[in-house]
Amino acid sequence: MTINWIGLWTMVRRELQRLMRVPIQAVVAPLISALLFIFIFGFVVGGRIRNFGHYSYLEFVLPGVVMMNIVSAAFLQATSQIYFQRFQKSIEEILVAPLSYVEMIAGSISIVVIRSVLTAVGIMLIGWAFGAVHMHSFPEFLFWVTFVSMIFGFLGIIVALWAKTFEQLNILMVFFIQPLSMVGGVFNTIEMLPPWLRWLAYGNPLFYFINGLRHSMIGFTEGPAMFGAAFTVMLAAVLGTIVWRLYAVGWGLRE
């Protein structure tokens, strides 16, 4: 079976055009929020906190801020893309086209990854202006950005297929993703937590994502790196399979 590359590219092209209609929401807002995080937590507060090995607090915090924004950009992109298409019924344009379910999903996930990469690059530029950007391993960095975007893209698609109202789109973000990001080691090491709370960090998937990205940028790690990477690939594969199955049965897509 040949791949419908033109169809895939059209999905990406179309969504990019949609994003260009909302540049403040899609591009400017995450950058401003990242700038504030970097300034307050990294620069103002960080000035009073001791260094982590060879790195300043700002350099320690930056990968966490990048990861928080990747997670948020990926999830919001996937939910808004699919939910709005369902809401407007323009998803039917995709359903009647000769695109396989894998192609439909790949088209949606590609734009999720593109938006996440653009967000990461934007925040890195801000970090660079503060002299806080390091790159320990670029392939590793790409791995984390891509796989974490895919994971939250898949989660976003599942939520968008399930949601019946705009309100429901935010439930996972507000009650799970944001709190888990905050306690996943963005601003602190696991060592800083009381011993009885450390198990919570190791049980938090966001910890592995933040820790992995931090290692790719400054070479600092607090967890088993290979386990984190294997867990991430497995989670992406499981969620991808679930989304493929939902597309195949038409859950939330077809009447």
Next chain:
Amino acid sequence: MTPALEISHLRKVYRSGTVAVEDVSLTIQEGDFFGFLGPNGAGKSTTIHCITGISNPTSGTIRIFGVDAVANYREARKLVGLSPQEFNVDPFANARNIVDWMGGYFGMHSAERKRRVDMLIERFELVPHANKAFRELSGGLKRRVILARAMVNNPKLLILDEPTAGVDVELRMDLWRYLQELNRDGTTILLTSHYLEEIERLCKTIAIVAKGRIVRNGPKEEFFTEPGGLERAYLAATGKAADHVAVAAK
């Protein structure tokens, strides 16, 4: 010759339990201009949704030029163009993009797509409106965009679900001429409409659906040899004849 469309014992039950299509079987030969008539809620649009992949059939088979529309959906969809009853588009996108994107989804190369989009934009007199957002267009112009989008991939089977609902006489006449032209050139057309005049004028074969079942199906001539023509046949087939006579008597 392989039929353009072959539906066998199609049944569609929605999750709510509503039976939208009870048992529909029909065959449309290649080159036919097929009229699909029925009252609101009879199952016309649901049947079309099952053919095109918008709905999952509960049971039964659908073959498009011999290709199974469920098992081999990707190949089947290459052969079909759909103009749905509802405007299922991004209202903020412009007319040209809406048509162009659909060509892209069908895998048309850029140059071929541009030629085709330009031709359709011109054919449907959309040139002055091509760069306007869909939501800014009038109802008739919106319908033209939807029709152009349905034809961008030059489908072998064109499905039009009430394409002239709410459009002015000029567009209706122009569309009729264009559809006849396409049909003469070999495109098979499935048309649903509430305008009996439209069906009479365009179609070669007519099927009437009521309560999710085909209640009449045959060549157009069959309907006209009966007293009262298509209108009476339609009312009789859909069980409305008695009501109609009663209202007329009052």
